[in-house]
Amino acid sequence: MKKKSTLSARKLALLCLISAVQSQISAAQTPGARTAAQLSQPAAGLSYADIADLADMAPMVAQARIGNIIKLRPEQAGTVPAGYQRVFVEANVTALIRGEGGISPTVRYLYDARLDARGKLPKLKKADVLLFARKGARPGEIQLVARDAQIAASAAELERVKAILSELVANNAPPRITGLGDAFHVAGTIAGEGETQIFLRTENGDPVSLSILRRPGQAPRWAVALGEIVDEAARPPVRGSLLWYRLACGLPPELPAQSVRALAAPDAEAARADYQVVLSALGPCGRTRSAR
Missing domain, CATH: 2.40.50.120 (OB fold (Dihydrolipoamide Acetyltransferase, E2P))
Incomplete structure (x- = not known):
C-alpha cells in the first residue's frame, strides 16, 4: 500500500x-x-x-x-x-x-x-x-x-x-531571407551575353546578393555573395548547407515587379529569367513536415 x-x-x-x-x-x-x-x-x-x-x-x-x-x-x-x-x-x-x-x-x-x-x-x-x-x-x-x-x-x-x-x-552564418530587393541587369555587347545582380532582404540587414552571368555558348553561371562586395570566386551553395537552406526555403517563386520597376522591359525579362536559373539550380526546399 x-x-x-x-x-x-x-x-x-x-x-x-x-x-x-x-x-x-x-x-x-x-x-x-x-x-x-x-x-x-x-x-x-x-x-x-x-x-x-x-x-x-x-x-x-x-x-x-x-x-x-x-x-x-x-x-x-x-x-x-x-x-x-x-x-x-x-x-x-x-x-x-x-x-x-x-x-x-x-x-x-x-x-x-x-x-x-x-x-x-x-x-x-x-x-x-x-x-x-x-x-x-x-x-x-x-x-x-x-x-x-x-x-x-x-x-x-x-x-x-x-x-x-x-x-x-557561427559568426558568418547566413541570415534569414525576408524578401527580394532591387534587381539590375546589364546586357553584353554581343547577343546572349549579360549579367544580372539581385539584392536580397535579410532579417538582420546583412547584405546578400545573387549574381548570374551569361556568355554565348555557355550555360549560365551564378553565385551568392554574403557582403557588400561580390567575390569573383563566389560559388553556388552546396546542397544541404545552411546557405542553401536559407535560399531554397526563403526565396519566393518569382522575381516581383517591385524588384524590376526601374528596368527597361527587355532587361526586366532577362532578370526574371536569370532568377529562375537560380531557383532551378537550388532545387526544391524539401520540407516534409507539411504540405506547403
Missing part, C-alpha cells in the same frame, strides 16, 4: 504542473501559420530543411530519456488534432546541445504523440529523444516549439542536428 500511495502522490504532483505548462504550450500550438507544419511526418522522414526549421526556431535543444508519461483526459488536453494523444512527459536530460543558462536535470512538457494504426500510443517510456524547445514559466518546465519538436535521438540524427546548430551559431 505504501508503494501505491507514493506513486499516486507522484502522479498527483505531476498533474498539478499540467495547467501551467499547458497554457504556454497551447499558445505556441494554436492554429496559425505553422499549424499545418506541426502535423508532421515521423522523424525518420525528416529532411535537412525540416531539421533546420526546428533548430532555427528553438533557443534550446536537449537530448533526454523519457521517464514518466501521463495521458491527459479530454477536459485537460484542450484541442488535439485527430490521430494524436496529448501526454504529459517527464524526461531526464542527458545533454544540453544548445541553450543559455543551463537546463534542469529533469524536464517536464506536453507532447502530442501520434497514435498508431490501432489508435494506441507508441512506446515512449525510456526512449532517447531530441527536444527542440524554449524554457517554460517555472524551473524544469519547457515548451516544445512545434508539435513534432520531439524526435528520436539516433546517432545519425544527433550528428545532423549538431552540424546544423554549429552552422546556425
Whole structure:
C-alpha cells in the first residue's frame, strides 16, 4: 500500500504542473501559420530543411530519456488534432546541445504523440529523444516549439542536428531571407551575353546578393555573395548547407515587379529569367513536415 500511495502522490504532483505548462504550450500550438507544419511526418522522414526549421526556431535543444508519461483526459488536453494523444512527459536530460543558462536535470512538457494504426500510443517510456524547445514559466518546465519538436535521438540524427546548430551559431552564418530587393541587369555587347545582380532582404540587414552571368555558348553561371562586395570566386551553395537552406526555403517563386520597376522591359525579362536559373539550380526546399 505504501508503494501505491507514493506513486499516486507522484502522479498527483505531476498533474498539478499540467495547467501551467499547458497554457504556454497551447499558445505556441494554436492554429496559425505553422499549424499545418506541426502535423508532421515521423522523424525518420525528416529532411535537412525540416531539421533546420526546428533548430532555427528553438533557443534550446536537449537530448533526454523519457521517464514518466501521463495521458491527459479530454477536459485537460484542450484541442488535439485527430490521430494524436496529448501526454504529459517527464524526461531526464542527458545533454544540453544548445541553450543559455543551463537546463534542469529533469524536464517536464506536453507532447502530442501520434497514435498508431490501432489508435494506441507508441512506446515512449525510456526512449532517447531530441527536444527542440524554449524554457517554460517555472524551473524544469519547457515548451516544445512545434508539435513534432520531439524526435528520436539516433546517432545519425544527433550528428545532423549538431552540424546544423554549429552552422546556425557561427559568426558568418547566413541570415534569414525576408524578401527580394532591387534587381539590375546589364546586357553584353554581343547577343546572349549579360549579367544580372539581385539584392536580397535579410532579417538582420546583412547584405546578400545573387549574381548570374551569361556568355554565348555557355550555360549560365551564378553565385551568392554574403557582403557588400561580390567575390569573383563566389560559388553556388552546396546542397544541404545552411546557405542553401536559407535560399531554397526563403526565396519566393518569382522575381516581383517591385524588384524590376526601374528596368527597361527587355532587361526586366532577362532578370526574371536569370532568377529562375537560380531557383532551378537550388532545387526544391524539401520540407516534409507539411504540405506547403
